[in-house]
Amino acid sequence: MKNFLLTCSAAALALGMTTAAQATKSDDTLNVAFTKELENVDSYFNSSREGVVLQRAIWDGLIYADPETGEYKGNLATSWEWIDDTTLELKLREGVTFHNGEEFDADDVVYTVNYVADEKNGVKTQRNVNWMKSAEKVDKYTVRIMLKAPFPAAIEYLAGPVSIYPNEYYAEAGPSGMGLKPVGTGPYKVLSVEPGKHFVLEKNENYHDSPKGQPEIGKVDIRTIPDVNTQMAELFSGSLDLIWQVPADQSEKLAAMGRFTVANESTMRIGYLTLDAAGRTGEDNPFTDVRVRxxxxxxINSEALVSALLKGKSRVIKTACFPSQFGCSQDVVSYEYDPEKAKALLAEAGYPDGFETDYYAYRDREYAEAIANYLTAVGIRVNFNMLQYSALRELRMKGGTPISFQTWGSYSINDASAITSQFFKFGSLDDSRDEEVRDWLDIADSSTDPEVRKENYAKALAKIADQAYWVPMFSYNTNYVFTDEVSYTPTPDEVLRFHTMSWN
Structure with a gap:
C-alpha cells in the first residue's frame, strides 16, 4: 500500500500537479477521465463506449428506456404505434430546441433517418441503423419510419443508438463538423472539442421535459488519460473527480483507503476471442480448422480470469451474446479448461509442435497477456500486437486478423441482434461467414413471433459454439471511483450518465 501511494505521489509531482482542493459546488465542474481516445464525437461514426457516453449526454433519441426497469418512455417522441409490421408512426414533442437554437420537428427526424439508413453514408455500426428503410413527414410533429423488413427490436434501437440530429446544421456540417462542434437536444451541450483528447460540456439550461431528468452539475470537463496510474494520481491531487473502468486490483486499493467512493456494477459487455475461421487472412491460417479453434x-481458463483479474460482478460467458439479451440461448456446448485436450486437438489438426500466429488486442493489456500465456502453454506462440481501438477495428474490417481479443457492449441493447447479428451476418467484422448461421439470424431478426425468434437465435448460437467461431470468456464489470463530493449511482448498462450526477 505504501508503494502504491508513493507511485501516485511521484506521478503527480512529475506532472507538475498541485494539491488543490477537489471540485466542489463552488466551481460546479466535474472533472472526468476517459481511457480510450475517441475517434469522432459524432455518435454515428464511432463505436466506442466513450462515444456512447457522450451520445447520451449530447443527443436524445425518440424513445427512452429506463435503465432500471427497461420501461419505454417518450423522449423526442411522445407516443408511437405500429401502422403495420414495417411502418412505425410517431408523434413528436413540441417546443424542443437544439443547442444551436434550431427548432426540433419532423424534418429533423426524416433527415436523420434517411441519412443514417443510407449505407453509402458510412455509419460505423451498420447494424444500429440498417433495419430502417426511410422516414417520411406526415405533418410538422408526426413522422413515419419505414423498415426494410419486420424488426421486433426496433423500439429498443430507437431508445438506444439512434440519435436525432438537426437537419439544417447536419446538412452543412456533416460528420466531421458534427464531430468538432456537436449539436443535439440533450441535457448537456458542447463548449469545446479537442479531437480525441479533451471535451468540455455545459448544462443545457433549456433542456426539455425529458424522462432522462434535468442535469444538475454545471460543467463536465473530460480529458483522455490512457494510463490508469496517471488517472489515480490526478484523483489524489484533486485534478479529477471521477474515473471509471478502473482495474479490479487498483480499485480494491483505492477502496481500502476510505478516501473515495468505489462502486462496482455489472455490464452487458463480454470479452471473447474471434478466430479467422473464414480464412480472411489466408486460407492456410490454422484457424480455418475447427479442431484448432x-x-x-x-x-483458456475463463474461471481463473474472472476470479483473479476481473472480480466484482463479472461472470463466465459461453455464448456469443450476453445472457440477459432476448434470444441469448444458453443451451450451447461449453469447453472446459483442458490444456492436454487442447494439445491433442492441435496434434490431430497437424500441429503437434504448435504454431506461431499474430495476436491482437486493443484494451486491458493484463487480460490480453494472460490469454496469450494460456495460448502459449498449449503451443500457440503469439506475436502480441496492442493497437488503438480504431486502428484494430479498421484492420479487422479490411482484412481480418488471425486471432484477436475483442469486447462488445451491444450499445446496451438488450436483444441478441445487437451482438450476434452484428458479427455473424457477413458484415466486415464477420470472421466465420457461415451461411447457415446468417440465414437463422435473418429469420430471428425479422420474425414478429417471439418463439420463432428464440428458436432461430438458439440454432445460430449453438452452431457458433459448436464450431468455436468465437471463444466467449467473461462478462465485464465496471469500477467507478469518485470523490466524496460526487453523488452517483451507476447502472448495469455501462453508460456513464452525467445528467444523473450531483454534488453531495
Missing amino acids: RAVAHA
Whole structure:
C-alpha cells in the first residue's frame, strides 16, 4: 500500500500537479477521465463506449428506456404505434430546441433517418441503423419510419443508438463538423472539442421535459488519460473527480483507503476471442480448422480470469451474446479448461509442435497477456500486437486478423441482434461467414413471433459454439471511483450518465 501511494505521489509531482482542493459546488465542474481516445464525437461514426457516453449526454433519441426497469418512455417522441409490421408512426414533442437554437420537428427526424439508413453514408455500426428503410413527414410533429423488413427490436434501437440530429446544421456540417462542434437536444451541450483528447460540456439550461431528468452539475470537463496510474494520481491531487473502468486490483486499493467512493456494477459487455475461421487472412491460417479453434477454447481458463483479474460482478460467458439479451440461448456446448485436450486437438489438426500466429488486442493489456500465456502453454506462440481501438477495428474490417481479443457492449441493447447479428451476418467484422448461421439470424431478426425468434437465435448460437467461431470468456464489470463530493449511482448498462450526477 505504501508503494502504491508513493507511485501516485511521484506521478503527480512529475506532472507538475498541485494539491488543490477537489471540485466542489463552488466551481460546479466535474472533472472526468476517459481511457480510450475517441475517434469522432459524432455518435454515428464511432463505436466506442466513450462515444456512447457522450451520445447520451449530447443527443436524445425518440424513445427512452429506463435503465432500471427497461420501461419505454417518450423522449423526442411522445407516443408511437405500429401502422403495420414495417411502418412505425410517431408523434413528436413540441417546443424542443437544439443547442444551436434550431427548432426540433419532423424534418429533423426524416433527415436523420434517411441519412443514417443510407449505407453509402458510412455509419460505423451498420447494424444500429440498417433495419430502417426511410422516414417520411406526415405533418410538422408526426413522422413515419419505414423498415426494410419486420424488426421486433426496433423500439429498443430507437431508445438506444439512434440519435436525432438537426437537419439544417447536419446538412452543412456533416460528420466531421458534427464531430468538432456537436449539436443535439440533450441535457448537456458542447463548449469545446479537442479531437480525441479533451471535451468540455455545459448544462443545457433549456433542456426539455425529458424522462432522462434535468442535469444538475454545471460543467463536465473530460480529458483522455490512457494510463490508469496517471488517472489515480490526478484523483489524489484533486485534478479529477471521477474515473471509471478502473482495474479490479487498483480499485480494491483505492477502496481500502476510505478516501473515495468505489462502486462496482455489472455490464452487458463480454470479452471473447474471434478466430479467422473464414480464412480472411489466408486460407492456410490454422484457424480455418475447427479442431484448432476448439483447442483454443479448451486452452483458456475463463474461471481463473474472472476470479483473479476481473472480480466484482463479472461472470463466465459461453455464448456469443450476453445472457440477459432476448434470444441469448444458453443451451450451447461449453469447453472446459483442458490444456492436454487442447494439445491433442492441435496434434490431430497437424500441429503437434504448435504454431506461431499474430495476436491482437486493443484494451486491458493484463487480460490480453494472460490469454496469450494460456495460448502459449498449449503451443500457440503469439506475436502480441496492442493497437488503438480504431486502428484494430479498421484492420479487422479490411482484412481480418488471425486471432484477436475483442469486447462488445451491444450499445446496451438488450436483444441478441445487437451482438450476434452484428458479427455473424457477413458484415466486415464477420470472421466465420457461415451461411447457415446468417440465414437463422435473418429469420430471428425479422420474425414478429417471439418463439420463432428464440428458436432461430438458439440454432445460430449453438452452431457458433459448436464450431468455436468465437471463444466467449467473461462478462465485464465496471469500477467507478469518485470523490466524496460526487453523488452517483451507476447502472448495469455501462453508460456513464452525467445528467444523473450531483454534488453531495
